[in-house]
Amino acid sequence: MNDKLSTKNMVNENGESLRSVTVVGLGNMGQALAAAFLAAGHPVTVWNRSAGKGDRLVGNGAVRAETAAEAVTASSVIVVCLSTYEVVRSTFMPLETDLAGRIIVNLTTGTPDEARRMSAWAEDRGIDYLDGAIMAIPPMIGRPEALILYGGRKELFETHLPVLQLLGGNTIYLSEDPGVALLHDLAMLTMMYGAWYSYFHAHALLRTANISAKEFLPYTSNWLQHLIVPMLTSMDSARRLDEGDYATDISNMTVNKLGLDNIVKSSQELGVPADWLLPIQSVADRMVFKGYGNDGFDRVFESMTSLRSLDGNPADVLHHEASVKRD
Secondary structure, three states, X not given: OOOOOOOOOEEOOOOOEEOOEEEEOOOHHHHHHHHHHHHOOOOEEEEOOOHHHHHHHHHOOOEEOOOHHHHHHOOOEEEEOOOOHHHHHHHHHXXXXXXXXXXXXXXXXXXXXXXXXXXXXXXXXXXXXXXXXXXXXXXXXXXXXXXXXXXXXXHHHHHHHHHHOOOOOEEEEEEOOOOHHHHHHHHHHHHHHHHXXXXXHHHHHHHOOOOOHHHHHHHHHHHHHHHHHHHHHOHHHHHHHHHOOOEOOOOEHHHHHHHHHHHHHHHHHHOOOOHHHHHHHHHHHHHHHOOOOOEEHHHHHHHHHHHHHOOOOHHXXXXXXXXXXXX
């Protein structure tokens, strides 16, 4: 083993012990995590399958482990940010003996079930484990606004909170369920990708009339600020969704169905792909057909939650309906 590696903690100028931390996975985010620990004065060991990714961190004081096993035994806190949970499993499952007495803080992006399975594996072997979701980009790590969510045993989160808070000032514990952090992550990413793709679709339509994104920006800002953001972030909207209160006197399902019909028809006429809207259009059609035309558009939420009890993938069901409609 590399004789430079050590599990000893350092002491800061106030006499406080600084725990040793190992960071496994040195992509852009992993490097930012390690840099935050180094900036706070913690002894940091790093490991990555491609060793060269740690060069800058080593130059700033980190110690490079030669193997994953050396990285694990160097510290009491193991922060993981790898590409997939499959890579996490293949890296750490052979090291269960070395992981005894240590905690894995897994910040890898994946699914809630993957997080739960990894947590169960660790628990069965007496290994402490927290699963987290980073709702920030690498330049935000270590800053007050960086949001990082955690799930797992609450006592572990509280014990290691001083170390975890170094990664972001908005460090939140959610639940004993280790999968809940990634569920939040996917929920927010769903909103982001939906908004992102719709933004591109809007500009593809505008481009057919030679209207630039810069020209349209004032209208985009106004629309988001005064309609979209308030609609999606108000406490009343959240309450209505939780309670299934879909009554409206503003913009009902029938009106929104006509809007969707016009978007799809215009897109097709202008040669702009609108396939992503067809499942949504299909749900609106079905809601109006079932007699919910006077309800708010938020009633489409019922189609998503009710499909959970059906066999098969809900997305496949909606796409099938959309294809039937097209035929």
